[in-house]
Amino acid sequence: MGKLKILVLFAFLIFITLLLGFLGFSRLEMSSSLSILPKNEPAVKELKMVKRLSTEEGIILCILELKPEINGMIFENKQAIEEIKNLVQVLESRKSVKNVDSILEASKLEVRGFSISYRKYLESNPKEILKDPFYVGNIISKDGRTTAVVIHLKESDQELIKELKNLKLKKLSKSNHRSACSGL
Numbered sequence: 001m002g003k004l005k006i007l008v009l010f011a012f013l014i015f016i017t018l019l020l021g022f023l024g025f026s027r028l029e030m031s032s033s034l035s036i037l038p039k040n041e042p043a044v045k046e047l048k049m050v051k052r053l054s055t056e057e058g059i060i061l062c063i064l065e066l067k068p069e070i071n072g073m074i075f076e077n078k079q080a081i082e083e084i085k086n087l088v089q090v091l092e093s094r095k096s097v098k099n100v101d102s103i104l105e106a107s108k109l110e111v112r113g114f115s116i117s118y119r120k121y122l123e124s125n126p127k128e129i130l131k132d133p134f135y136v137g138n139i140i141s142k143d144g145r146t147t148a149v150v151i152h153l154k155e156s157d158q159e160l161i162k163e164l165k166n167l168k169l170k171k172l173s174k175s176n177h178r179s180a181c182s183g184l
Contacts, residue, residue, distance in 0.1 A: 060151040060164065062087070073144030075103060075126040087149060096157035101150040106135050 064084065066074050074080050084102055091100045106129055107118040121129040129135050130144050139148045153160075 058153045060153065060161075062149040062151065062164065063146060064149065065146040073127075073130075074140070074147050075122060075129070075144065081122070084147070084149065091149075091151055091160075094157065094160055096153055096155050096160060098152040098154045100152070101139060101148075103129065103135070103140055103147050106132075106139065108132065 064074065064080065066072070066077060066080065070077065081104075084104060088100050088102055088104055091097050104120075104122060106121045108121060108124075108128060110117050110119070121132075121135075127144075129140055130142065136142055139150065140146070
């Protein structure tokens with residue numbers, strides 16, 4: 001009789017363990033968040049870098065950086081601003097381009113009471129853009145020497161991609177800035 005009690009108790013414990021294990025694992029949620037991994041993990045750093053460098057589909061990112069021998073900031077350089085204006089104008093005339101974001105449209109919003117107004121940084125005080133966290137790190141670097149032109153496409157445009165590649169190669173020799181495009 002003692003062996004039977006032990007056997008029944010053992011079977012009951014196995015049943016309870018299996019039942020709790022099944023219920024526990026069926027409700028177990030796995031988090032794929034990077035925040036639970038160590039910050040100094042090399043794989044996490046590389047994944048964050050790849051996410052930062054790659055763009056989503058339908059977006060072309062053109063980076064323009066003043067050459068090291070040119071002093072100042074990109075918005076102080078008239079030739080660079082003219083080239084950005086020309087590039088934006090050409091891009092906006094394309095049917096395949098939905099819109100183009102650049103430092104040319106960067107504006108400071110001002111709220112006074114119930115009225116909201118804005119003024120473009122390049123038309124008033126361009127250096128103020130470097131204090132705006134919305135633009136710094138997105139379309140202009142902290143030091144003001146590098147800017148981005150973000151091209152949002154309605155549809156794929158292979159001709160535009162070829163033009164951007166050719167434009168980049170032609171401009172490098174006679175321009176005062178370097179350029180690179182991603183998402184091509």
